[in-house]
Amino acid sequence: MTADHLSNVFGALADPTRRAILARLTEGDLTVGELSAPFSVSQPAISRHLKVLERAGLVSRSRRATARLSHLEAEPFQEATEWLARYQEFWSESHERLDALLVALQRDQSNQPPPGGPQRRSAR
């Protein structure tokens, strides 16, 4: 069950049309007709994509009069991509340190490069 739900999320996110649908829903709830307008796919095809997104918990659907509205459920989507944010943090911090090092190296280019180690700020 655990693995199934996870596969549903990642499977749902793997398709570019479904990611485009999610992106459009960030601006507000839409009907199937409104959703299919910018795509070169039929309404039934969009409906099938919506079913996949609904199964993954990424989209919920409600009725307004006769229209059926799709609504983005952002939370699981954010959690699924949280690991990526950590990875991004790791490299962002590394690259900021590298920026500073490159500045120092270019400033001292006529001299010897500074010795490694002592400049680093220790948490201790």
Added chain:
Amino acid sequence: MSTTQVTAEPGTPYIDITREFDAPRDLLFRAHTDPELLVQWLGPRRLTMIVDRYDVRDGGKWRYIHRDEDGTEYGFHGVFHGTPSPEGMIQTFEFEGAPGHVSLDSMTFEERDGRTVLHGHSVFQSVQARDSMVESGMETGLSEAYERLEELIAELVPVS
């Protein structure tokens, strides 16, 4: 100020990184291959980096350790494939906490008007390996990763 772009398309085993630096590529290459320079920037400041070996040549091995405040060590190692040059380098990467999960990392340095764009492309053995590697590589540990997956799954189960 330039920012580090990380992309990981869902359902693929790849991670791509792009970052621009205000430096010529020879210097950027040196910062990526000289152990004395590497320890000054690779990883968060709170971690101490120790380079065990860094044999920058075709078939040469590399290994380094990240040590956190309480002395816990995280080792990483791999092998260079092809001769690393300022144009780019290819190497394998393995976190010693998850032996057998090896990724293939390639990096290119593209210089334009004195600035250099770094492109990194990592290929993992599977989508799952990519996702769990990223978790364990970020010192959260696999058990925490699974806990977080369970939280995610709980979110997905309809409450109605």
